[in-house]
Amino acid sequence: MRRLGSRKQRKSRLRGEMVLAGSSPSRKDVLVVEPGDHFYPLSVAAPGSMGRTGSWRTQRPVVNAEKCIGCYMCWLYCPDNTIIMREKAGPRGQDVASIDYEYCKGCGICANVCPVNAIEMVDESKFISQS
């Protein structure tokens, strides 16, 4: 079988830590088991245990940084921890919510709990022609 990852990564795997080879979350990179690399199948907490769940999305939440007051409500309620608060990044020096579109499932909870309606749900089809 193909040796996987750098020497340092193989060593850390021997200690029971799993280092994903490269940043690509494709299954074939991490499912290769080599004798001496894994003594037991150990799961490690990592983003994307179900793949890129952003592809489940039918509506995309879009943050209006002008309106955002940095109250952290969307961050508090987001079921998937895909809201990343950027500190003091807003136009008025306030904290601003941003969204990790790679994993956001598009449930719309953030748009519903926002007290100032700074998050708008936009149909995902609007973004297809751009990319």
Place this chain on the structure above:
Amino acid sequence: MAFNVKALPKKNYIMPGNAACPGCPENIGLKFVSMALGEKATLVVPAGCTSVIQGLWPRQGTSMPVLNIVFAAAASAASGLSRALRIRGKDDIVVVWAGDGGTADIGLQALSGAAERGEDFIYICVDNEAYMNTGIQRSSLTPHGAWTTTTHRGNPGRKKPLPQIVAAHRVPYVATASIGYPWDFISKLKKAASIKGFKYIHLHAPCPVGWRFDPGLTVKIAQLAVETGAWILYEYENGKLRLNPPSNKLVDPSKRKPLEEYIKLQGRFRHLTDKDLEELKKEIEENWREITAILRAQGDL
């Protein structure tokens, strides 16, 4: 109680991109558990949605240690785990994270046994009011009139008063919580973690798939359940009952929002006739009458 959302830990314990459905209340609840208990929590999970949310090898959807166990043994496994940890001199908090079927139906005898023995762990029942993981079958915590795949014409029975059943075991701490009120839930978890003995928290968790509503409304429906009085936030601390905000202001029925606001958003109540609605209102009124009777007997009302 003052609640500063910015002071909550920023570390992610629930990993983005796990297997939960969009708008999943269990993910929100688990997130609050990790915010309240952090590194100290060890989860014991019987079969349920959370067994799926953990994800498949080699990645895990939550970064808390998990013991997966069969339905009927969640509380007994947690008893052993907690005792073993205490013998080894560790103060980790064992948290059972079980669904309503795993608590009220299949896991009830183990729960009752552990409560009676006074084991030292927190039992959280995530009440999404049916067996959601296996396809929305009725459980004994399904409310009256609700549609499930096994009760097409609405559930003929009524919801089992599980927090009162556990409180009748005279355990040190029993509370109800809702995913719509994280400040309440987190403070209850912190209080439970500071108490020695058996602690029980009943968490109300509206499920968009099983209750047939838009996934964006999960939090709103959880809040409406409390505001309309359908779900009551209270805690028994050493046998003494106390209502928590906002439920403490809703003892007077005229202060509550009309129940229709909560019912109309859910597809599982779409078939309800006026007679069924009256029945549901009567059930809620009875729950409130029981609570207020205890409060009056204590001299708090």
